[in-house]
Amino acid sequence: MHNQYNTITKMKTETLSTEPLPAGEEANVTRWNEYRGRYLDWCIVGFCIMGAAIVGITVLAIANITMTELADPAHLLKVAASSEVIGSILLTFGAGASAVLLLILFGTPLAYVLARARPSRLKGAVESIVDIPLILPHTVAGLLVYLLFMRRGWLGAPLSEIGLAFEDALPGTIVAMLFVASPFYVNSMREGFEKVPVHLENVARTLGAGTFTAFWTVTLPLSLRHMYSGAILAWGRAIGEFAGVIMIAYYPFIVSTLIYYSFTTDGIHTSRSIAFTVILVSFGVFYLLRRMTRYLGRYDDRV
Amino acid sequence: MAIIEAHGIRKSYGSLLALHDVDLTVGEGEILALIGPSGSGKSTLLRVLDLIEPADEGRLSVFGIEVASERGSWLDLRRRMGMLFQRPIVFNASVYDNVAMGLRYRRASGEEIDRRVKEALEAVGLSRYIKSRATDLSGGEQQRVALSRVLVTDPEILFLDEPTANLDPTSTATIEEIVMRLNREAGMTVLISTHDLAQGQRLAHRVGVMIEGTIAQTGASSDVFRAPKDRRIARFVGVQNIIPGRVVSRTEGLTTVEAGGRQILSATPPPADEVEIVIRGEDVSLHRREPMHEEAENLFPAMVTRIEPAAPFVNVTISCGCDLVALVTARRGDALGLREGMGVWISLQAKAVHLIPLTGH
Numbered sequence: 001m002h003n004q005y006n007t008i009t010k011m012k013t014e015t016l017s018t019e020p021l022p023a024g025e026e027a028n029v030t031r032w033n034e035y036r037g038r039y040l041d042w043c044i045v046g047f048c049i050m051g052a053a054i055v056g057i058t059v060l061a062i063a064n065i066t067m068t069e070l071a072d073p074a075h076l077l078k079v080a081a082s083s084e085v086i087g088s089i090l091l092t093f094g095a096g097a098s099a100v101l102l103l104i105l106f107g108t109p110l111a112y113v114l115a116r117a118r119p120s121r122l123k124g125a126v127e128s129i130v131d132i133p134l135i136l137p138h139t140v141a142g143l144l145v146y147l148l149f150m151r152r153g154w155l156g157a158p159l160s161e162i163g164l165a166f167e168d169a170l171p172g173t174i175v176a177m178l179f180v181a182s183p184f185y186v187n188s189m190r191e192g193f194e195k196v197p198v199h200l201e202n203v204a205r206t207l208g209a210g211t212f213t214a215f216w217t218v219t220l221p222l223s224l225r226h227m228y229s230g231a232i233l234a235w236g237r238a239i240g241e242f243a244g245v246i247m248i249a250y251y252p253f254i255v256s257t258l259i260y261y262s263f264t265t266d267g268i269h270t271s272r273s274i275a276f277t278v279i280l281v282s283f284g285v286f287y288l289l290r291r292m293t294r295y296l297g298r299y300d301d302r303v
Numbered sequence: 304m305a306i307i308e309a310h311g312i313r314k315s316y317g318s319l320l321a322l323h324d325v326d327l328t329v330g331e332g333e334i335l336a337l338i339g340p341s342g343s344g345k346s347t348l349l350r351v352l353d354l355i356e357p358a359d360e361g362r363l364s365v366f367g368i369e370v371a372s373e374r375g376s377w378l379d380l381r382r383r384m385g386m387l388f389q390r391p392i393v394f395n396a397s398v399y400d401n402v403a404m405g406l407r408y409r410r411a412s413g414e415e416i417d418r419r420v421k422e423a424l425e426a427v428g429l430s431r432y433i434k435s436r437a438t439d440l441s442g443g444e445q446q447r448v449a450l451s452r453v454l455v456t457d458p459e460i461l462f463l464d465e466p467t468a469n470l471d472p473t474s475t476a477t478i479e480e481i482v483m484r485l486n487r488e489a490g491m492t493v494l495i496s497t498h499d500l501a502q503g504q505r506l507a508h509r510v511g512v513m514i515e516g517t518i519a520q521t522g523a524s525s526d527v528f529r530a531p532k533d534r535r536i537a538r539f540v541g542v543q544n545i546i547p548g549r550v551v552s553r554t555e556g557l558t559t560v561e562a563g564g565r566q567i568l569s570a571t572p573p574p575a576d577e578v579e580i581v582i583r584g585e586d587v588s589l590h591r592r593e594p595m596h597e598e599a600e601n602l603f604p605a606m607v608t609r610i611e612p613a614a615p616f617v618n619v620t621i622s623c624g625c626d627l628v629a630l631v632t633a634r635r636g637d638a639l640g641l642r643e644g645m646g647v648w649i650s651l652q653a654k655a656v657h658l659i660p661l662t663g664h
Contacts, residue, residue, distance in 0.1 A: 118317065199392065202355055203449075206386035207405035208456060210378050217408075218394070 069276040079273035092254040096238035099177035103185040115193035134183045142247030145176045172249035177238035185234035192226025306331040312361035321347040336503035337496040339513030345496035349462045354381045385458030389465040391445035393437035401437045405456040423455035443474025463495040543584035543628040563625030568600040569656035577661040584630030586655035590648040599650035607645045
């Protein structure tokens, strides 16, 4: 590493020395190059130290759990491989994915309308309503969902009559996740649509496309990247939800509930292993998803 | 036959009034140029006429169909028209796919698309780029791709929204040539908006001047250039001399107007008592001494007060009671040996002196 750095410095010096510079200046440049490695901007150093406190907490926390867990791999393996944990992780991810699919289906048109509407009081009001789950404490959000979807709730009552029960059931989990994750998806999607110039849609429309065709063939393909990152954000939010979900659906256990349950019953040992498993799986999945973004979206289309 | 008829079109965006009281009739097979300064509403009007945006008020009929009562058929009507925009907009796909867009929207068959795309690219001279990425082409080529993308759908009306504003002279000439040919051979109706007066004059059968959201004057381009209806139009079409004056008398088809103590003869009937005299700089001729055989009605001595080069011309300000600007070629300026403070004679035909009523500006 050190050698490499030296070579680069040398190369730079050589390149510079071939330029027709007066002798004095050349010497200055060379000296500046030598100093560059040692020069410290104290402002940036200070910022780095302060920033390190934030990063440090995350790193320490993960290092901590990793060290303790790797000390007893047999126990970790036993917990991670238990059908209860695997089932719960799959359930959480699946419920989150269902919530996101519903969001894509219903949130995308909403985001498009918001992106294209001229500023008005109604638009402002709708935007604020979209943001409500963002500012509410999660328990409040959970309570709101519970009150609306419980067996005697405004929506829960008619839906339970046609056989769709929300209390302590998977639909309850999904609807709670949907509620708390919706602003993340809608806002990201709206931003994406706003970045597609109306002009491009107009070109498509002058060529004979209807409103929906122009949306489907021009606007949506150009916003895929935003759709994708919005969906990932919303999914992450959905699978991390705890307080919002337990109000309406304590059962079936999503991972957050499972960890909390085992923390209060079996104690720290088991819940820590479950948590560590979840960390590993989540990291893996999110890393893969992030990697995939690079293959998405035709950004250079933007005029 | 009128293919577009618009009456009292009004369009605003929030508090911004983009169009008001627009009346326009376009005949089938006509080329009409909308000229006007930036922000005068040319693009908005084209979007309204192309049914991309609805007008707030007014009546509009296209192809003889009253559009307000036929909201359901807008897409069908729009498919009989085409529009080319100022900025060359191509989608990040092959040239072929770009040109095929309109046909795909119309659900044409694969063979038909193939045949017509090739024809359209042939027509704009871009056949060799058929497989290239459209975004890799130069600005002028992209605009030609955009043009063939419009033409492939065989529009009956073609809207061109400042199509050559960003292009070099060669690409501009190519595009103008294609448009002229289509108008001549296929009888395509063309509406072109431009702030380039010369382009309007070159292409159009008729010119409409847009000022501040409305069409202030329509007519043959020579009418608009020589006989603008009011001061704003005169300013926009590049009239150098707008001088307030008073009508003194009217005899034998000539109006005598007094301005700055000098009487000037005009062939325009007096529109009011208080008028403004509109004279194009190139209509003012300069002579070193009193010309012997001069047919111009106005002939008087004057003094050169300022000389400004405006290659290949020279703007010469002369004082003869009132200040006049004459536009002479640089060569003629040299031949006359013009210098400031020099005495000259100017001659001016009565026909070149246009009168408009004096307004409050």
